[in-house]
Amino acid sequence: MTILITGGAGFIGSNFALDWVRTSVEQIVNVDKLTYAGNLSNLDSLRDNHNHVFVRADINDYSVVLNLLQTYKVRAILNFAAESHVDRSIHGPRDFIETNIVGTFNLLEAARAYWGELAEPERQKFRFLHVSTDEVYGTLTAAQPAFTEMNQYQPNSPYAASKAASDHLVRAYCHTYGLPVITTNCSNNYGPYQFPEKLIPLTIHRALSGKELPVYGDGQQVRDWLYVKDHCSALRRVLEVGAVGEVYNIGGNNEKTNLDVVKVICALLDELKPRADRQLYELRVAFVADRPGHDRRYAIDATKLATQISWQPDETFESGIRKTVEWYMGNQAWTEAIVNGEYRTWLEKQYGNTLS
Incomplete structure (x- = not known):
């Protein structure tokens, strides 16, 4: 048997693929359309590994997806494929509708057709794991408790609304057709x-390049930060023992303001790679106009995950951010290969010509 992941050349998907091959002998089929955020170099170490099969394809292509499910006798689908950047959704929401809603619909349809043809016990064992976000829950004040799986959906950006819609589709396919789905909402x-x-990578790259560090508004927007490898371990655990039809929130127990995150990165770079002029990196922080409709606070209550399937994150923010900064310092060529004309155009569109 095999698992199939979508969006597996992107950030979270590629980390999951790398961890899966490292920890499992089971084959993984990796489907990615390779849009701007899909990067095959993320998977370079798996190029000659027979347990990893990469297929360039669009999840909106129903026949291709169904054929892959049948050919590789897939026992589980993990749907990472998504347009995920709020800023881009504000400028161009159509791509988010096409990928996050229509793409999820087509993937569900292919999964339903394939699952419906399976014999027992494969039919009982099949899973569709949908990877979503805490942004579907909306925003919190400083005094409100963290999001639980029972929170009402109140998405505030085109991105969050498209993910909320996909979550609802996944739930409906379980309730109406019996498709064995599980949804996770991560921080x-x-x-x-x-x-x-x-x-985080924007701040690291610009700091190492000697440029200003943009921070939206007053920088006091709060997020719960989850190290990606912890997220991957949680997903493996959910796939292993998670209950069909359930929703699990995955968080890192690390609420930080955006400004505090930037300051931590600056302090680490002061330690690991001091500026040639001996000035502090933090002096390059530049406050810019806030994004429209910017949610003030997200926070995840992952009690259900801890109590029902015995998962906790391994990394604190302090340990995870140090590993992250060190990785980007050691892989500047990876970032430079991405920072091309399209990226520069987007950066100018988002922040204007106010940054040096």
């Missing part, structure tokens, strides 16, 4: 191979 991931439009 902000960080770690190796993250596209440098997101806060």
Whole structure:
């Protein structure tokens, strides 16, 4: 038997593929359309590994997905494929609708057709694990308790709304057709191979390049930070013992403001790679106009995950962010290969010409 993942050349998907091959003898089929955030170099170490099969394909191509499921006798699908950057969803929501909603629909349809043809006991063992986000729950004030799986959906960005819609589709396919699905909603991931439009890799890259470090608004937006390898271990555990039809929140127990995250990165770089002029990296922080509709706080209550399937994150924020900074310092060529014309165009569109 085999598992199939979608979006497996992206940030979280590629980390999952790397960890899966390292920890399992079971074959993994990796499907990715290779849009701007899909990067085959993330998977270079698996190039000659027979337990990893990469297929360039679009999850909206129903016949291709169904054929892959049948050919490789897939026992589980993990859906990582998603447009995931809030800023891009504000500028161009259509891609988010096509991938996150229509793509999930087509993937569910292919899975339903394939699952419906399986004989027992394979039919009972099949799983569809949908990887989603805490942003579907909306925003919290400083005094409100963290999101649980019982929170009402209140998405506030086109990205969050598209993921909320996909979550609802997954739930409906379980309730209506009996498709054995599980949904996970994770907090902000960080770690190796993250596209440098997101806060942490953006800050590291710009700091190492001697540029200003943009921070939205007052920088007091709070996020719960989850090291990507912890996320991958949680997903493996959910796939192993998670209950059909359930939703599990995955968090890192690390609430930090965006400004605090940037300051931690700056302090680490002051230690690991001091500036030539001996000035502090933090002096390069530049506050920029806030994004429209910017949610103030996300926080995850992962009690259900801890009590029902015995999972806890291994990394604190302090240990995870140090590993992350060290990885980007040692892999600057990876980042430079990404920072091309398209990326520069996006950066100028997002932040204007106000940054040096």
